[in-house]
Amino acid sequence: MTIRYPRPLRPGDRIGVTSPSSGVAEKLRARLDVALRDLEQRGYEVVVGRCMDGSTHVSAPAADRAAELTAMLTDPTIRAVVPPWGGETAIDLLSLLDFEAIGRAEPTWVVGYSDMSTILTPLTLLTGVATVHGNNLMETPYRTPEGLKSWLDIVTAPQGEPFTQEPPGRYRTARFDDFVGHPEVRDFTLDAEGGWTRLDGDGEVDIEGRLIGGCVETLGPLAGTPYLDTSRFAGDEPLLVYVEACEDNAFTICRHLHGMRLAGFFDRAAAVLVGRTHAPDSPTLTQHEAVLDALGTLGVPIVADVECGHVAPYLPLVNGAGGRGGGRGRTGGRGELRRGDTAAPARGPRHPGAPP
Incomplete structure (x- = not known):
């Protein structure tokens, strides 16, 4: 399968934040705010979706989560999508995601791990769009140890440059x-x-x-x-x-x-x-x-x-x-x-x- 890579992220680009699985409990909102500010201080415009509620194990009904994720991945103005973290039951989205529309759209970076594997891996296997299995939004403020890259290092890397x-x-x-x-x-x-x-x-x-x-x-x-x-x-x-x-x-x-x-x-x-x-x-x-x-x-x-x-x-x-x-x-x-x-x-x- 031919792999399609989203273009490198640049300052001024929009990053979508949504929770395809678990949202953020109120007591953890302060950490979310820190992570969002970090992205903004790097020069990105952050778009926070409606599916972010952390009162149960899912941020919203499956149809709403699937619709919001599909909308972000087919919006040409959003260049990357990153969740706060994974969760438990993102499997309920797979039959609701419009993989054909996502595959036709200009590629967008999708980042995450844990329950986000449920989305990332099928997305690459079905559409050929590269995805990043890496630290989620809530880990983004951490300083990256020597020898490793952060997800932001990877999605901003120049086209054609190995690392x-x-x-x-x-x-x-x-x-x-x-x-x-x-x-x-x-x-x-x-x-x-x-x-x-x-x-x-x-x-x-x-x-x-x-x-x-x-x-x-x-x-x-x-x-x-x-x-x-x-x-x-x-x-x-x-x-x-x-x-x-x-x-x-x-x-x-x-x-x-x-x-x-x-x-x-x-x-x-x-x-x-x-x-x-x-x-x-x-x-x-x-x-x-x-x-x-x-x-x-x-x-x-x-x-x-x-x-x-x-x-x-x-x-x-x-x-x-x-x-x-x-x-x-x-x-x-x-x-x-x-x-x-x-x-x-x-x-x-x-x-x-x-x-x-």
């Missing part, structure tokens, strides 16, 4: 910061050390392919449906498939991954990247073991503890873009991949260590 990201070697053990008591927090508390871990063996890794993936808990229910057809999307190209677990125990993640594999989600995978997780192990199965149990028979490199999930800091990945990574790793969590490369929204010239 490189590297594991920072540190992560946060707490699930969340206190946005109620400290709405203006801007520095991650990265209180633990750890790099990337190769699960399937040892030795050099040199992987390359087109990126696609997302949250296991929200993509698992889409396995085998037209919304998650990676084989049609890939054609003859290899894929770098990434997955990450939010909160389900290892038994549940194992079942989800088996189901996704049986449905063909990993059929074109040249490698699998697995996000670092706070999700619990099960009594006789760890999260790493769950991945190997489900995907070890693929015969491709499996690299875990990547910063592409719910554990801060965040390494944004561009669905649909080409990517390349390399380095060394060991089974058992001691090895690190010293470099992870993801492609910019472009097809620029390649150089050693750069993606296509």
